[in-house]
Amino acid sequence: xxxxEAGSSSNRMKSVEEKNDEPIRKTLSALIVDDDALxxxxxxxILKSLGFVAQVASNGKEAVDVFRSGxxxxxxxxxxxxxxxxxxxxxxxLRAMGVxxxxxxxxxxGTDVEMEDFVQAGVDFFHVKPLTVAKVIPFVERLxx
Amino acid sequence: xxxxxxxxxxxxxxxxxxxxxxxxxxxxxxNFVEEIVTLFYTDSARLIQNIEQALVNKPIDFVRLDDMLHxxxxxxxxxxxxxVKEACTQFGEYISAENxxxxxxxxxxxxxxxxVLRRKLETYFQVYRWRDNLDKLRLHICSxxxxxxxGLAICxx
Numbered sequence: 001x002x003x004x005e006a007g008s009s010s011n012r013m014k015s016v017e018e019k020n021d022e023p024i025r026k027t028l029s030a031l032i033v034d035d036d037a038l039x040x041x042x043x044x045x046i047l048k049s050l051g052f053v054a055q056v057a058s059n060g061k062e063a064v065d066v067f068r069s070g071x072x073x074x075x076x077x078x079x080x081x082x083x084x085x086x087x088x089x090x091x092x093x094l095r096a097m098g099v100x101x102x103x104x105x106x107x108x109x110g111t112d113v114e115m116e117d118f119v120q121a122g123v124d125f126f127h128v129k130p131l132t133v134a135k136v137i138p139f140v141e142r143l144x145x
Numbered sequence: 146x147x148x149x150x151x152x153x154x155x156x157x158x159x160x161x162x163x164x165x166x167x168x169x170x171x172x173x174x175x176n177f178v179e180e181i182v183t184l185f186y187t188d189s190a191r192l193i194q195n196i197e198q199a200l201v202n203k204p205i206d207f208v209r210l211d212d213m214l215h216x217x218x219x220x221x222x223x224x225x226x227x228x229v230k231e232a233c234t235q236f237g238e239y240i241s242a243e244n245x246x247x248x249x250x251x252x253x254x255x256x257x258x259x260x261v262l263r264r265k266l267e268t269y270f271q272v273y274r275w276r277d278n279l280d281k282l283r284l285h286i287c288s289x290x291x292x293x294x295x296g297l298a299i300c301x302x
Contacts, residue, residue, distance in 0.1 A: 038184040038220045045169045045177060079219075081212055108219035130223040132165055 028143050029072070030054040033063040033090065034079040034106075043077060043106070043131050050133065050140055060085025064093050073101050074143050077131065078123075080107040080114060088121045095122035102139065106131050166224065182266055185224050189259060192217040193252075200249055210248070211240050217255075228258045 030052045032043045040056045047054040055071070057063040061084045063076070076094070080087040091103055102125065105118045110128035118126060127135055170177045192213055199210045218233035232255040239247030 036188065036216060036220055038181060038188055039223055041184065042166070042181060042223050045174065049169050049171075081215060108215045108222065129219045130225075133168075 025051075025144050028052050028074045028140065031057060031063060031066060031071075031073045031076045033057045033060065033076060033082070033087070035059050035082040036079070039079065039129070046131060046133055046136060047077075050136055059083050060087065060090030060093070063090050064097070067094060067097060067099055075102045075104060075139055077104050077106050080105065080109065080118070088117050091118065091121040091123050102143070104139065164225075179270065181224055182270075185220055185226075186263070188220050189217065193256060193259070196252060200245065200252065205243075205245055205248075207240050207243050211237065214240060226258075226262050229255060229262055232258045 028051065030047050032040055032047070032054060033056075034040050034043065035058050037058075040058070044054050044056060055066065055073070057066055059082045060078075063078070064085065076099075078087045078090060082090075085093065087105055087107065091105070094103065103123045104125040104127060105115075105123045106127045106129055107114060108129045110126075115126050125139075166178050166181060196210065196213050196217075199206060199213065214233055214236055218230055218237070221229040221233060232251065236248060236251035236255060239251050
């Protein structure tokens with residue numbers, strides 16, 4: 001279970017990119033699920049700045065529909081409080097569909113109860129807002145392995 | 146206001162407000178910060194109005210109030226508005242205690258901090274635009290003078 005700050009991966013990341021004999025790093029894809037347009041824009045820009053190809057969904061039902069249409073992602077960043085389907089309901093639905101990519105809960109509450117409910121639903125990681133470049137970098141490293 | 150003082154003031158305002166958001170700005174997205182701030186203003190006006198209305202309704206729906214508050218807290222934290230976020234945290238404590246009077250006082254604090262933030266942001270963007278225009282003017286003037294290989298060496302002194 002991962003919670004909290006990213007550590008110091010950014011220097012390692014730069015050295016990998018500078019070396020010509022390193023394997024080609026794959027382009028990572030992400031889905032951002034949040035009902036707040038400001039949050040979607042910030043998270044989208046953060047992920048794009050780190051080389052992700054990213055898509056957005058404004059609620060859990062949209063996220064489920066995106067996966068049902070056949071889309072796949074390396075990672076999903078999901079909010080808790082959303083209309084129609086909240087983050088926990090969405091996570092459960094995605095796991096029941098067989099979606100096995102990494103799911104990161106990004107919420108503004110961060111209570112123990114919420115974290116436990118998210119873990120039970122099948123989330124892999126948990127962050128309290130705001131999502132930052134420093135918080136995303138460890139995921140880039142993990143997903144590139 | 147001399148140039149160095151202005152530069153220092155802009156740097157301090159940036160560092161205290163949106164270091165990371167500013168770093169996300171690029172040629173493809175030059176107005177990113179202003180766009181984010183505009184979204185924040187729209188969200189905040191709506192949420193503050195809804196919270197005020199929720200506090201007037203009897204009985205107070207503290208669950209709904211909590212949802213609105215956390216939305217506001219989330220967007221505040223995402224643009225680095227620490228004091229607004231802290232005021233939201235205080236408000237959240239009154240909601241948990243179902244303390245209507247405390248909620249009303251806490252909302253006033255949120256509105257005060259939000260008003261201060263707006264003033265700071267407006268000043269920041271005014272200074273930023275002024276500095277940006279000044280830099281463009283300098284570049285324009287330098288291009289009319291005979292140039293060093295670096296292009297700007299004369300103007301830097």
